[in-house]
Amino acid sequence: MEVEMSEEIKQMLDENIVYLATSTTEGKPNVVPVGLAHAISDEEVLIVDVLFKKTRRNLEENPQVAISFTDVKRLESYQLKGKAKIFKNGEIFEKAFDIMRKKAEKRKESLGEIENPEISERARRISEMHKRLRPKAAVLITIEEIYSHIPKGVERR
Numbered sequence: 001m002e003v004e005m006s007e008e009i010k011q012m013l014d015e016n017i018v019y020l021a022t023s024t025t026e027g028k029p030n031v032v033p034v035g036l037a038h039a040i041s042d043e044e045v046l047i048v049d050v051l052f053k054k055t056r057r058n059l060e061e062n063p064q065v066a067i068s069f070t071d072v073k074r075l076e077s078y079q080l081k082g083k084a085k086i087f088k089n090g091e092i093f094e095k096a097f098d099i100m101r102k103k104a105e106k107r108k109e110s111l112g113e114i115e116n117p118e119i120s121e122r123a124r125r126i127s128e129m130h131k132r133l134r135p136k137a138a139v140l141i142t143i144e145e146i147y148s149h150i151p152k153g154v155e156r157r
């Protein structure tokens with residue numbers, strides 16, 4: 001039941017904040033923004049759990065998830081549905097460290113581009129906080145369904 005993500009979808013996952021929806025077994029939903037998401041194959045998205053609370057509890061009782069994101073530059077918007085597996089050690093967990101490191105580098109590069117001094121100072125503090133964070137787990141999502149949020153008629157040809 002796996003489906004393949006296009007190169008563009010994989011790139012958009014890397015470049016945007018994505019929203020991760022989970023739910024309890026009773027069906028109570030929870031949705032959180034996630035910056036540490038990266039496609040590790042055409043069918044798999046790895047998300048780094050550094051701060052998850054309710055999200056983590058939900059993932060442990062119910063592996064069904066949805067990811068939604070919008071790329072305003074490309075005028076594209078997608079929902080991906082899939083099944084999550086939690087890794088607390090091993091190769092997949094180590095990959096989460098790599099993703100965190102690479103994304104931290106990128107963030108450092110973009111710090112200089114912020115012009116508003118107040119926002120720039122907050123960004124610097126957030127960057128400092130990130131240095132102290134360690135992955136608690138890697139969440140591997142196997143993608144099963146892909147939907148475009150773009151209405152028919154204005155989608156890309």
Ligand SMILES: Cc1cc2nc3c(=O)[nH]c(=O)nc-3n(C[C@H](O)[C@H](O)[C@H](O)COP(=O)(O)O)c2cc1C
Pocket residue numbers: 017030031032033034035036037048049050051052053054055056
């Ligand atoms: C822009 C942004 C990006 C975030 N990225 C992540 C992330 O990659 N990993 C993570 O564990 N938490 C991340 N968080 C924190 C989660 O969104 C959320 O606050 C955390 O999971 C606690 O909520 P919960 O109890 O509903 O799980 C991010 C928060 C923001 C505002």
